[in-house]
Amino acid sequence: MQEQTVENETRMYLFDLMNTAKEHGFKADDNWQLSLVTDKERSRIQKNYHPTIAAKMFPEVLLPVFHSVKSKLHQTLNxxxxxxxxxxxxxxxxxFLVAFVPTRPRT
Structure with missing residues (x-):
């Protein structure tokens, strides 16, 4: 059951990332930075960067979804x-799992 949840959450999150990238005309060098954050950190990121994609998840699926999304975006874990x-x-x-592009600060 959890495996299905992780797969669904990953699919929905990637769908949001791709749609947002298209909407905002991302260039090839615009790469999402993924972070696992607290509610306070999420607010700060959303205040400082645009666009951002934030998803609140249960602790037991947060880490596997993070790993799965990073993998599908061909990003290695630091x-x-x-x-x-x-x-x-x-x-x-x-x-929260939050994605933002560091080169796109909110103006």
Whole structure:
């Protein structure tokens, strides 16, 4: 059941990313940066960057969806991201998967 949930969440999130990229005329060098964040960090990112895609997820699917989306976007996990596990998600109160493009600050 959880595997199906992860697959569905991944599919919906990627769909949102692709639609948003088309809507905003992304160029080849506009790459999404994915982050697992708290509610406060999500607000800050949404305030500072446009567009952003944020999805709130249950802790047990957040990490597998993050890994799946990164994989489908052909992005490798950096050393910090490799250290994230279900315990750190709970301990740090990470609830959102957020995507933004660092080269597109909100004006």
């Amino acid at each position: 050393s910090e991201e490799q250290l994230i596990n279900t315990k750190s998600i709970s301990a740090e109160d990470l609830k």
